[in-house]
Amino acid sequence: PPAKKRASSSARVTVAGVALTHPDKPLWPEDGITKRDLAEYMEAVAPRLFPWVEGRPLSLLRAPDGINGERFFQRHGGRGVSPLLTQVKPRGEESSLLQVDKPEALVGLAQWGALEIHPWPARSTAITRPDRLILDLDPAEDLPFTAVVEAALVLREGVSAMGLIPFCKTTGGKGLHIVVPVSGASWKTLHDTAARICEALEAEAPDRFTTSSSKAVRGGRIFLDFQRNARGASAVAAWSPRARPGATVSMPLDWAEVREGLDPKAFTLRTAPARLKTADPWQDFEASARPLPKKG
Numbered sequence: 359p360p361a362k363k364r365a366s367s368s369a370r371v372t373v374a375g376v377a378l379t380h381p382d383k384p385l386w387p388e389d390g391i392t393k394r395d396l397a398e399y400m401e402a403v404a405p406r407l408f409p410w411v412e413g414r415p416l417s418l419l420r421a422p423d424g425i426n427g428e429r430f431f432q433r434h435g436g437r438g439v440s441p442l443l444t445q446v447k448p449r450g451e452e453s454s455l456l457q458v459d460k461p462e463a464l465v466g467l468a469q470w471g472a473l474e475i476h477p478w479p480a481r482s483t484a485i486t487r488p489d490r491l492i493l494d495l496d497p498a499e500d501l502p503f504t505a506v507v508e509a510a511l512v513l514r515e516g517v518s519a520m521g522l523i524p525f526c527k528t529t530g531g532k533g534l535h536i537v538v539p540v541s542g543a544s545w546k547t548l549h550d551t552a553a554r555i556c557e558a559l560e561a562e563a564p565d566r567f568t569t570s571s572s573k574a575v576r577g578g579r580i581f582l583d584f585q586r587n588a589r590g591a592s593a594v595a596a597w598s599p600r601a602r603p604g605a606t607v608s609m610p611l612d613w614a615e616v617r618e619g620l621d622p623k624a625f626t627l628r629t630a631p632a633r634l635k636t637a638d639p640w641q642d643f644e645a646s647a648r649p650l651p652k653k654g
């Protein structure tokens with residue numbers, strides 16, 4: 359039978375009070391996911407996504423015609439920006455940056471064709487005091503995902519031994535992110551600490567890990583990318599969709615889930631909302647912030 363047309367497809371569609379233009383436009387065409395679906399996802403997961411991005415400058419991956427169309431990162435304000443976004447100019451920035459300051463702005467992002475949300479690891483009101491250390495695990499093409507899981511577990515140990523509390527999330531892509539809440543850091547101490555953690559691992563098992571971004575030396579190894587820990591750098595937000603086939607999302611995990619058999623592709627725009635019914639494995643994230651250890 360022919361697919362049923364949504365009753366409201368010709369009427370004015372609003373989600374969380376935000377009017378959608380072209381609600382039926384396919385954004386992930388192979389997955390049958392429309393702009394309206396994205397808007398409804400944003401509204402549904404706002405309780406967990408909003409706290410993750412609130413008050414932070416954002417890089418937004420816009421793909422107004424869907425994942426197969428033109429795409430570009432936007433981080434500066436100007437004309438044509440969604441009126442639901444806030445434009446901020448933290449101390450030291452020359453042009454305004456984009457920020458989400460109310461949950462409806464997440465639906466506004468869907469309306470504006472922003473498919474991925476990438477916050478800075480600092481709040482715009484404390485822009486010289488980053489509060490998240492991010493280790494980006496990027497496996498070589500030829501590695502099984504189990505190798506990434508093993509790397510995450512090794513990093514968990516190393517980070518914990520420093521008196522810090524690590525959290526793990528899928529990226530919606532090929533790797534994992536280890537996110538560590540920190541207090542009292544500067545951009546320099548954040549970057550130096552991240553580098554130190556990754557270089558120690560590389561020195562211990564150079565056959566498995568590299569901190570060199572050169573693709574040539576990556577073969578068979580996991581690239582430990584610590585360059586996310588710099589002013590202006592970002593990492594995809596927990597719960598953000600990815601503009602990739604499958605409409606995967608970046609999902610916060612309980613460490614018990616970080617084991618053999620973990621399938622990052624299982625977390626998608628369609629399946630993720632079910633996890634709202636269970637306890638948030640990252641509910642202690644903010645309370646887990648610890649000062650960076652002194653070097654030595």
Ligand code: ATP
Nearest residue numbers: 417431476494496529530531532533534592593594
């Ligand atoms: P994967 O697991 O597939 O590596 P990822 O999100 O970690 O997914 P990376 O290419 O490793 O992808 O990039 C890490 C982070 O760096 C991204 O989440 C994103 O926030 C940021 N990033 C990468 N490239 C850009 C870019 N061109 N503009 C803005 N941010 C970027």
Ligand code: MN
Nearest residue numbers: 494495496533
């Ligand atoms: Mn990565």
Ligand code: MN
Nearest residue numbers: 494495496583
């Ligand atoms: Mn990377």
